[in-house]
Amino acid sequence: MQPKAKFRKDYQAPDFTVNDIYLDIQLDADRTFVTSTLKVERKKVGAKTLRLDGHSFDFLALKVNGVAYLQYQKDDEALTIDVSDLADQFELQIETALNPSQNTSLQGLYQSGEGICTQCEAEGFRQITYMLDRPDVLAKYRTKITASKAKYPYLLSNGNRIAQGELADGRHWVEWEDPFFKPSYLFALVAGDFDLLEDKFITKSGREVALEIYVDRGNLDRAGWAMESLKRAMKWDEERFGLEYDLDIYMIVAVDFFNMGAMENKGLNVFNSKFVLAKPETATDEDYLNIESVIAHEYFHNWTGNRITCRDWFQLSLKEGLTVFRDQEFTSDLWSRSAKRIEDVRLLRTVQFAEDASPMAHPIRPEKVIEMNNFYTVTVYEKGAEVIRMIHTLLGEELFQKGMQLYVAENDGKAATCEDFVSAMERASNIDLTQFRRWYSQSGTPELTVRDEYDENTQCYRLHISQFTEPTADQLEKLNLHIPVKLALYGETSGQKIPLIDENGSVGDVLSLTQAQQTFEFYHVSERPIPALLADFSAPVRLSYDYTIAQLIRLLTCVENDFSRWDMIQTLFNRELRENLFNYHQGDLMQFNMDFLEALKVLMDDENVDTGLKALMLTLPKETEFAEQFKIIDPQGIAVVRQYLLESIATACQDRLFRLYQENRCGAYRVVAEDIDKRALRNVCLSYLAFTDQGEELVSSHYEEADNMTDTLAALIAATKAQLACQEELLADFEAQWSHDGLVMDKWFALQATRPDDDVLAIVEKLMAHPSFNLNNPNRVRALVGAFASQNPKAFHAVDGSGYRFLVEVLIKLNESNPQVAARLIEPLIKLSRYDNQRQTLMRRGLERLKGLDNLARDLFEKIEKALL
């Protein structure tokens, strides 16, 4: 049977709701018994059948109002109960049995290591018992867990612990009650033996909240940063958004087997251990910041997601876009705002723009879904956050917060829609968002084209901006959007910032582009200006303006906005790559533009540029970043030219790079901005110096001297990218030291998978049998297979098709064991239209092979169908 799609337009409120659930769970890794008692209420007069979602368990019994009941039908997805003779309120009791240890899908109830945990979003609860498993059914949960005390000393669920006891047979039980109404996707259960880190937080109204972080035994020394992060997040949400935590306890459990980053279950977050565990020897600076941001993200969901949840899954961006925006703001307020912006824009421009250009293109509020798990995307999350950010830009902080308050007041305790959010923002601010709403329904990346003219005599400057959105796979017709364009003008000669004055006088720096073409006029412009456009990336669009190299370099030195500075250098790098790729294709010599090279030297010498920003500006875009400027990508050519650019900079700037390398040494490891920035700059320098005659010596000693994972890994990356003689020895040393630790080994696997060596595929294939590798662990799979397919484009897209064949083999296995992970991994293969005919044919062959599988999971089915269209 072919999987069926659901459409947003078909939403209907449920005929019945469940107000109260009591779960009695007899837990065992191999056979768990669940008795669920539901208080059901009929909402639609005369509704005769109640269809409850459920699959992948043994159904044992059904009772209605305490009496065995047989008037039902069961299929692969649901239990349909004839309730025509029942009153408007009745009680159902359902018994099921399941096997967590065999559940490799990591959805529902499953075993992770020696423990047992749940993952219910989006539709995992239905793998535990029959339920109206949809986010607009909000119930109160009480959960009693009984299990072996020796194996599972901790038994956790949502809310407050209300009772516990011991049984004569060595088992014990704990009962939990969650006072807040919630949808089934926020249910959680965890059982296991852990080390526990405890702390507390006093809320602004003076309530004490117990904070508990559960980690595998022996990992307590890696839990401290997560706890500090949690407290910072709780405090920030009170200060910036006025939102306070509501339960008396907040628990986080770190597990090793997890399909994504983390999950915001009410009062009991379950986390991928990757986003909890950190100590200097095992975690990089980047890991530390990611942990803080994911901890904050899940915490922020308590209001934007849990207290106010989504009416249906098409509204996912209501909670995800908004919560990503909130976690971005949190990081920006605590660390460097421009650095955070740059990081987010890099992700958007590569991965999200690529998604918009792919068969999976969808608006941030999708219209049609086959498998919901396929829509936890960069579009829904990151572009969703950009849409919230644009509202913030248009309203300003004060009105935005006023809108938030209205949104919370109106929707607390409810399942809401994106429209509810926009409408609250609109009414709180009195700003018309009618046209702006199109961002929710339109997919694709708008392209802005900018022309300008300057009249010296009248001192008038005109900017002509046009917008155009190409049709996408899901949507042919595109409308004009309301696009905020942040702008600054600088004098071409003086380098001075020019005030923006239109016919009404002084104006703000955000232009509202609403039409296909619009002209913006500025007066009293005393010299020819260079425009710094789309500062802070004020909208998720592509922009083209015909800068000369001289103008870009001029802006590089005079523009105030750090983001724009970085953006100018991206434009220069992109152009350098394009021109040399052209030369390379023509068989001509490659040449690095001398003026740009000089500008890079000036930048290296400039002591007024912040260290962190300098590191970001000197970082050469990755191959995947370069690739996004082309409709048809030449992965092999891009790799060659990028390599040329890298070596050109290394050779021409060796002395300067070495000087910066020496000047930015840090003392003993600390996670503070000053040191993080220094390490970043020093390690960027090392990545270039590895390609010079100093490479061997510097990289070896860098590895030897490193007292933290950031520097260790930087040395390893430099050694492998430059294929230094020391690389094998360093890789072996690292392996010997860390092979017992999967999380650390992930760095090593990813490094191996992204080696530039011609035989890298053979290396990867061999590593699939490495003792630290495990195909059932999503972190390992992403580190080795995911990194190869998405971060090593040259090897993955080898013209003999070997990369594709390898991925397909892995996907065939994952299709059975973990379709959700498989559907993530297939992404690089479905973007076939971005490659030449030869590659397309090979990619298509791989997809067709998968399509022919007997038991193709709906996750893969949805993507393959779209790709082969």
Ligand code: B3K
């Ligand atoms: N809400 C979860 C993601 C669930 C993914 C389900 N496939 C984590 C988050 O976004 O915070």
Ligand code: ZN
């Ligand atoms: Zn989220």
